Amino acid sequence: MADATLDAKGLNCPLPILKARKALKDVADGGTLEILATDPGAVADFQAFCRQTGNELLEHSEDGGVYRFLIKKVA
């Protein structure tokens, strides 16, 4: 179970990333944020976001057009 969940379904680039950045601010260091999105571009974008910011992308999966990302807050 993630510490927080962000529903970014229906939002297009760059909103899932911008809202995730905001949501991460409320997550404690070492805590996790789950993001649900329907933007297929979010797959590559969350990988890039995590590589660049130093946060850890623990999991990403897709189920029926909904992408799920689990990010561990490091930075």
Add this chain to the structure above:
Amino acid sequence: MSAEEKSMSIIVTKGSLDWAYPPFILATTAAAMGLPVTLFFTFYGLPLLLKDLKLQVTAAGNPAMKMPMFGGHMGLPNISTAIPGVDALCSVMMKNLIKKKGVASIEELREMAVEAEVRMIACQMTMDLFEYDKEDMIDGIDIGGAATYIECATNSDINLFV
């Protein structure tokens, strides 16, 4: 790898609804990824700092602007883009599409840029040229000229011109 030591600047020269997207999308995203960002608004980009945004698109001279319509994509012949009201109609269509597809509005992105402490510089010369006052602009912006931008660009890793 942390991006904290990298920074970005963008010169914003165009103020139509469609051209307003690249600088604001890139600025907010870069800021979200930890980069200090500066936007320098000059010429037709300057009105993007006005409190009251009245953004429009135009199909004139833009054969690539095709809207999804009737299951395909439709553009406008150049001659019809001169008819009064066509730009307004295209703008309404574009804004409807933007909403329907979950794309942020420029107002929303600009607000997020302000929140993310993106530095926004209004070009003084353009303000004089087109007769804008600082009171017409949103709060929290800086005013400067070419030297202000060059100093910023010299210290930035990524410098873009839109």
